Amino acid sequence: MASALSLQNLTKIYGKKVAVNGISLDIPAGSFYGLVGPNGAGKTTTLQMCTGMLLPTNGSVSLFDDDVWANLDSARARMGVMPQADEIFDRLTGQQLLVYAGLLRGMDKTEVTRRAQDLLNAFDLTEAAKKLVSDYSTGMKKKICLASAMIHSPRILFLDEPFEAVDPVSSANLKDILKEYVSTGGTVVISSHVMSLVEKMCSHVAVIANGNVRAAGTLEEVAAGSDLENRFLDLVGGRHDAARLDWLQGGDNE
Amino acid sequence: MKNTLQTFSAGRLNVREIWSIVKLRWALTISTINKSAFQAILFVLGCIWSVALVVGVWVGSFFLARGIEPTDSELSQITSVIAGIWTLGVVFVVLGQLVAFGQGGVSARQLYRSGVPRANIRWSLIVSQMLTPSGVAIYLSLLAVLGFLSQRFVNGIFAGIGIWIICAICAALTIFFAAALSQTIATLAMVIIRNKSARNAVTVVFVFAIIILSQSSSFIGGYMGSQVGDRIDNPGANSVQTMNFGWFGTVGVFLSWLPIANMVALPFKLVVANSMSALFVVISIVVFAATVALLMWCFDWAMHRDIVAGPNIEETSTAKPRGLGIFNSASVRSPFSAIIARMATSWVRDVRYSMSLILPVLFVAIFAFQGFTTGDMHVMIAAVPLSGYFMCLMGLNMLAYDGTAFIMHTYSGVKGRVDWFARSTFQLFVALVMQILVNVIVLAVPGVVPQMDIFWALTVLSVCFILGGIGLTPVLSSLLLYPVPSADQPIRSPQGRTGVQMFVPLIQMISIFVLFIPGALTVWICMATGNSVRMVITTALIVQLIVSVLYFIGGNMLGGYILDKRRLKIHTTLREFAQLMR
Secondary structure (H helix, E strand, O other), rough: OOEEEEEEEEEEEEOOOEEEEEEEEEEEOOOEEEOOOOOOOOOHHHHHHOOOOOOOOOEEEEEOOOOOOHHHHHHHHEEEEOHHHHHOOOOEEEEHHHHHHHHOOOOHHHHHHHHHHHHHHOOOOOOOOOOOOOOHHHHHHHHHHHHHHHOOOOOOOEOOOOOOOHHHHHHHHHHHHHHHHHHHOOOOEEEEEEEHHHOHHHHHEEEEEEOEEEEEEEEEHHHHHOOOOOOOHHOOOOOOOOOOOOOOOOOOOO | HHHHHHHHHHOOOOOOHHHHHHHHHHHHHHHHHOOOHHHHHHHHHHHHHHHHHHHHHHHHHHHHHHOOOOOHHHHHHHHHHHHHHHHHHHHHHHHHHHHHEOOOOOHHHHHHHHHOOOHHHHHHHHHHHHHHHHHHHHHHHHHHHHHHHOOOOOOOOHHHHHHHHHHHHHHHHHHHHHHHHHHHHHHHHHHHHHHHHHHHHHHHHHHHHHHHHHHHHHHHHHOOOOOOOOHHOOOOOOHHHHHOOOHHHHHHHHHHHOOOOHHHHHHHOOOOHHHHHHHHHHHHHHHHHHHHHHHHHHHHHHHHHHHOOOOOOOOOOOOOOOOOOOHHHHOOOHHHHHHHHHHHHOOOOOOHHHOOOOHHHHHHHHHHHHHHOOOOOHHHHHHHHHHHHHHOOOOOOHHHHHHHHHHHHHHOOOHHHHHHHHHHHHHHHHHHHHHHHHHHHHHHHOOOOOHHHHHHHHHHHHHHHHHHHHHHHHHHHHHOOOOOOOOOOOOOOOOHHHHHHHHHHHHHHHHHHHHOOHHHHHHHHHHHOOOOHHHHHHHHHHHHHHHHHHHHHHHHHHHHHHHHHHHHHHHHHHHHHHHHHO
16 A cells, blocks of 8 residues: 555654654555554654644655645645644534634635535534534534544544543444545544554554654554554553552541 | 541631642742743843832832821821722722733632632632732832821820831731732622623623723822822922812722721821721721621632533523524635634624723723813814724734634644734724724714814824734734633633733834834925925825835735744644643
8 A cells, every 4th residue: 555644754852852753654545543652652742743733853754745844735735633622713613613624724615514514414413513612512522623624525634532532422423434434545543542442443553652663564463463452561561560559548447 | 638638628728728829829920930031021020110119119108208297187188098099009900900911820720629628719819919029019018108107197005116017917908908809809700701791781880990990090190199299399398288189088088998998097097096096996997807708708609600600601502503603604715704704703702802892982981081071072082093003902912812723724724824814804894893983973972073184184093003003913913922811711811911911012002103103204204395284194194094004914914924934833832821721
C-alpha cells in the first residue's frame, strides 16, 4: 500500500526536554492506524506536528507525498482533524457548527447543509441539532467534533483520544462510522492508550514511549504472537508489583 | 486522614486552610508573572503605583492635617467628606469589577471541588483581596488619612498612640467590609446573570448607578481639588470659607452612619467625648456587625448557587430550539460571510459581547443627565464622537474572546486576511448602527445641536474613529492578547487580566491619535495658507476620512499577515488563557 502519511526523523524539543525523538513512520493509505503509548509518550505532540499545528524542531511530514509544512493549505484541505471539545464554537447549535465548519473550508452551501444533516443523522444527533453545543453532554460533544472534522470528506482523519468519555452506545456508533470510512479508502490515525480499542479497531499500530517508536507495523507484527496489551507492557516497561499503601483501606479496620 | 475528612464535611472555619488559599493566590500571581515579561512589567508598575499612592497620601494627609483648625464644625465636615469619598470609591471599584474588570483570583468552584468548605472559601477570597498590593496600599493610605486627621482633634484617653491603634483597627475593618461587599456583589452577579429578566433589571440599575457616580465623581473631584489645594496653600485660612462642601457634606453625614463608611467615621467620633458620639459608636458597631453577618450569608448563598447551578440555565434546555438562524441567509456562502454570521450569532448569545454595546448608550445617558442638571443640553453632542471611539475599541482582543475555538479556523485553513476582514466588517456594521442610533437620539432631543455643521463634522470625526480604530484592531489583537473571562463565567476575571486590560486600550488610544496625524497636518497646512475655519475643518475631515478608509483596508491586510505568521504562537497563548479560567 502507498503511504498516506510519512514521518521522517520527526523531532520536537522543548528547552532540554525531548518530547519526540526522531520518529520515522509510514502510515499506509486506507489503514486504521493507532498510535499507542503511556501518558506523556509524545502521541499528541506527534499528531500536532503531523497536522500542521506544532512546528517540528527537526524532520519532515509528508501527506500523500506532499510536504505538510511546505504546503500547509493543501495539506489542511485533505486532512480532517478532530477538534477537542473546547476547540469548537459552542455558542452555535450542532447544525450551525457543522455548516460553519463546511463553509470555513469554502464548500458549497447546499452541499454543506446536506452533509450536515447526513452527519447529524449518522451520529444520532438529529434531535440535538438545534440545541447549543455548550448544552451537549461530553459524548455528544465528541460526536459533533468528529462530525465537524468529516464534513469536507477528508482523505485522512486525525483523532486524538476519540473515545475518551464516550458511552458504549455512542462509541460503537462512532466506530462503525470510522470503519465504514476506512472501507471506502480513507485513512484514520488515532492516538489512544486503550489497548482493547486499538486491538479491535486498528489494522496497524505504533507503540511510542518517551518520544521513540518501540514497535510499528500491522497489529499481528507488533503483537508478535502475544496479547497486544502484554506486548505493549513489555515494550513500554514500567510495570511493577502492586504498591502497598498502608493508609489506603476501605473501612474494615474501623 | 479521618480527622481531615471530618473537618471538610463539617465546614468549620480553618485558619490554616484559609492562609494556604491566600498563599495559593500569591503563588498564582507569581506564576503569571514568571510566564510573561509583559505581566511582570505590569505587576511592577502596579507596585510602583501602590507605593506612590501610600507616600502621596501620607505626605498629603500630614500637611492637610496641619492646615485644619481643630473646631467642631471642621471635625463634622471632615467626617462626612471622608465618609462620602470612601463610599464613592468603594462603589466605583465594585461597579468597575462588574462592568469591566471582573472578579479575579482563585475560583470558588475549583476550591469547592477540592473539598474546601464554603466558609473557608468565603474568608479566603475576602482575605486574598485585602492582601493584594493595591489592597495593602489602600489600607495604609486610609490609615494615614484617619490617623493624621483624627489626631488633629484628639484629646483625653485616645491621645497619642491610642488614636493610631483605633485608626488601624477601623481602617482594617473598613477594607474588610469593602472586600466582602465587592466579593458578595460579584458572586451575586454571577447568579443574577443566569436569568434574563433579572439581568436586564440589574443592567438598568447599573446604568443609573454609573451615571450618578460619573457626575458625582467629576463634581467632587473638581471641588475637592480646589478645597484641598486651598487648605495646603493657606494653612491658616478661615474654615467656613474653605471647608464648605454643600450637599456633598450633607450626604456624607448620612453615609457616615452606613456600614460601608461608619468605621471610617468612627475615629472622628471617638475623639469627642459626648453622648451623641457614644451613641454613634454603639450604633456603628452594631450596624457594622449585623451587615457583615448579612453579607456573609448572602455571599455564602450566592456562592453555593453559583457552584451547584451548573451551566447557564437560561441558555440551555429551556431555550427554544433554533434553526440555522443567520446561517440560513442566502448571502452566507463563503468563509468570509460564515465568520460574519458566526460573530452575529455569538453577539446575541454571549453576554461578554453585548456588554460592550452598553457604552455608547451609557454616554448618551450620562451627557443627557449632565445637560438636564446643568441646563446646558449642548454637552450631549459629545456623545457623537465618543460613541465612535468606544465602538472602535469593542473588537480589541477579539481572538481571546473566541478562545481555543479559534483553532477551528486554523484546522479549516482560513487565511488571516479573510478572518480579519470578516470580523472587521461585522464590527464596522455594528459600530455604524450604534452611531446612527446615537445620532438619532442626539437629533431628537431639543437644544442639543447648536448647528448642523457641527453635528455633521462630529459625525465624520466619529466615522474616522470607527474606521481607523477598527483598522488598528487586527494588528494590535494579533500581537497583544490578554486573558478574558469565559462565556460561562463573565464576571470572573482570569489572573493577570486587570492591568493588561487597562494597558492595551491605552496603546490603542495612543495609536489612534497617531492615526489622526494626516488630519492634524491638513489643519496646520490649511491654516498656514489662510483658509477659513470652515474650510480648514472640512478639508481636514475629508482627508482624515479618506486616510481612515485606507487604515481600515491596510490594517486588515497587515493584521491578517501577522495572524498567519503568529498563528501557532496565538494557539499556545489561547490554550494558556483557557488554563487560567479552569
